[in-house]
Amino acid sequence: MSSQVVLITGTSSGIGLAAAVAAAQSGRRTVATLRDPARADALRKAADAAGAELDIRRLDVTDPASVTAAIDGVIADYGRLDALVNNAGAGHVGTLENETVEDVRRVMEVNFFGVVQTSKAALPHLRATGGRLITVSSVGGVVGQPFNEAYCAAKFAVEGFMESLAPVAATTGVTVSVVEPGAVATEFVNNIGFDIEQAVAAAGPYGDALRAYIARTVEQFSSSSAQTPAEAAAAVMLALDAEQPAFRIQTSDWARTFTGTKLADVDGSAVQGMTGGWVR
Template identity: 80%
Template sequence: MSSKVVLITGTSSGIGLAAAVAAARAGWQTVATLRDTGRADALRKAAADAGVELDIRRLDVTDEASVAAAIEGVISDHGRLDAVINNAGAGHLGTLENETVADVRKVMEVNFFGVLHVSKAALPHLRASGGRLITVTSVGGVVGQPFNEAYCAAKFAVEGYMESLAPVAAKLGVTVSVVEPGAVATEFVSNIGVDPEAAIAAAGPYADAMRAYVDRTISQFLSGAQTPAEAADSVLEALTADRPAFRIQTSDWARGFTGIKLTDLDGSAVLGLTGGWVG
């Protein structure tokens, strides 16, 4: 009951899995949640290999009842909640003319409203503990990227929401941070949830531009991506530093990339860069 307790969403793989193991290694009682506990084998193996224990629970960020049950269960079993790491999310590949508004809403439900569901349920307990609310966003929450309109819109929304919430939460003792990874060596294709070749074939007049974007992005993931453990180091920084920054990038590349936007007053630098990604 005396150890600090952190709840992490989206821990079946990638950054979430690595962050759960890292937090447990650092001495936190770690509640590792995922939508489908049947997909927890890799998480259990990583914990066993690291010699740490995880409290693995179901939590679907798009289901308010699931979120409430998970948070209530943590409080009932552990007696406190000191930090939340919003990591669950899903990629997307598409462009407005070729998808429905309902498709965009689905992306927002997972990547934006899912964060709000968890954060809202956790905040009373984080206020009680003087805790931390940490959200893994993306460099795509700072720089809009071709064929990622819906995903970037969701991540922009998260960044704006948390930046606005941060000073309010701080007045009540809760520290808010966002962590911005660039390319991370998880599976790009599986993360976007669609077959890129099928998407290109169905892209009509956008096919050539999408082909250029996909080829460039897969090449970046293969050659320049961080490991999930490297990205999780920045998540652990937000969790454990005495005075963590609000915005934390996970690599020098991510710092340079987001820096282009933050000094680009008229937008020409960003559009000059990303325009080259589509041929």
């Protein structure tokens, strides 16, 4: 693996951080990128504790110039790119009547168009190495969830895009996979970015439903089914290591069961029955 070069986006915390450390431990030359290098302290600390060597660089997936500079820099320094792991993204909780269309566009920009932009820049180099294009999606890329309309729309878009791209990329030797985590411990509470009581008070007719949704989701993210970032990152490593990785890789048995509900739900009634209970 020492000659392989992997670039991972969104490595300041969570799955991205854990995947970067694991990739470096596997012997790959690992370029760990993040929007703000000043936030790399946790990444450096984790790498040092694991004895892993990382090349930490700036990459803002919403800035085309930043994407181009990062990819070009990797090729200039290493001469190749064997894998891109699209991990950068941001959570979002809200519902249509209470937010603007611009709010929805911003969610799409980071979670979908950022993936498209970075993948497009990397593909010529992945073709040259017969490489891997791996995107961290979510079970929310399969199952639509209350108060996650914009976020799930972005993740649905990612999965549809990559599912459509995969057979085309395969004709040139590039393998495409999506990784679908479920709840990862602490991420929901840390990343939703708003005061819960204030949000409920501002939700108007949706206040009771939002409170029920948040209570259920906080419990889920603190339950025994929630994974550590390292456990979820193991699925990223499977996509990197497997001789013929699956297109869709869930990170746990819970995630497989959850997404399986949707994939077997021809008329949508099973999902609606399940998620409807989250807001009552």
